[in-house]
Amino acid sequence: MPLYSDHRPAPNLGHRTNRRESRTFAANNRYSEGNMANLLERVGGQEAVNAAVHLFYAKVLADSELAPFFKDSNMERQHRSQAKFLANVMDGSATNVETYMRNAHRPFIEKMNLNEIHFGRVAGHLAATLEELGVDAETNGEILTAVASLQDFVLDRTVAVAA
Numbered sequence: 001m002p003l004y005s006d007h008r009p010a011p012n013l014g015h016r017t018n019r020r021e022s023r024t025f026a027a028n029n030r031y032s033e034g035n036m037a038n039l040l041e042r043v044g045g046q047e048a049v050n051a052a053v054h055l056f057y058a059k060v061l062a063d064s065e066l067a068p069f070f071k072d073s074n075m076e077r078q079h080r081s082q083a084k085f086l087a088n089v090m091d092g093s094a095t096n097v098e099t100y101m102r103n104a105h106r107p108f109i110e111k112m113n114l115n116e117i118h119f120g121r122v123a124g125h126l127a128a129t130l131e132e133l134g135v136d137a138e139t140n141g142e143i144l145t146a147v148a149s150l151q152d153f154v155l156d157r158t159v160a161v162a163a
């Protein structure tokens with residue numbers, strides 16, 4: 001089975017399949033000193049990230065403050081871009097993150113006043129998703145710190161540089 005297929009049904013919160021995916025996510029999410037595995041391997045690879053992205057977007061689209069941003073989006077495409085991007089960030093292979101994030105979100109700052117309130121809500125849904133999938137608090141915190149570091153790019157702001 002391909003890692004990601006458009007024909008694969010989205011995980012259903014109350015369904016057995018989803019509980020199995022949750023265990024996979026959690027079972028691979030062990031961190032100990034000297035464990036050199038990257039974050040992607042620690043959470044269970046691309047498959048686990050795909051499952052997380054499905055759950056995450058269910059929450060985003062159920063949030064009336066965020067849903068309007070995605071009203072014209074092809075969500076299958078969005079899931080795919082997002083899952084690929086997150087996996088690349090987690091295994092360290094992402095390039096041009098700053099430019100990519102600034103360009104992807106700039107139209108929504110201009111058209112829809114995308115701001116830190118929306119960013120905070122998105123980060124909150126991500127944290128809830130990771131917790132639901134059994135990611136331990138330490139790893140969840142690490143992922144959220146990484147996400148927080150993207151805020152200035154997503155909101156297309158000047159990044160303060162320490163003197």
Ligand code: HEM
Binds near residue numbers: 066072074
């Ligand atoms: C750390 C936070 C975020 C990350 C990592 C992120 C990541 C991404 C990525 C990878 C894309 C796809 C770009 C492409 O290939 O076309 C994207 C597009 C988008 N993002 Fe974000 N995003 C973040 C925050 C937000 C926030 C706070 C909002 C506002 C609700 C938002 C709304 C959108 C929209 C509307 C699109 C375009 C969807 C489309 O092409 O139809 N994002 N984002």
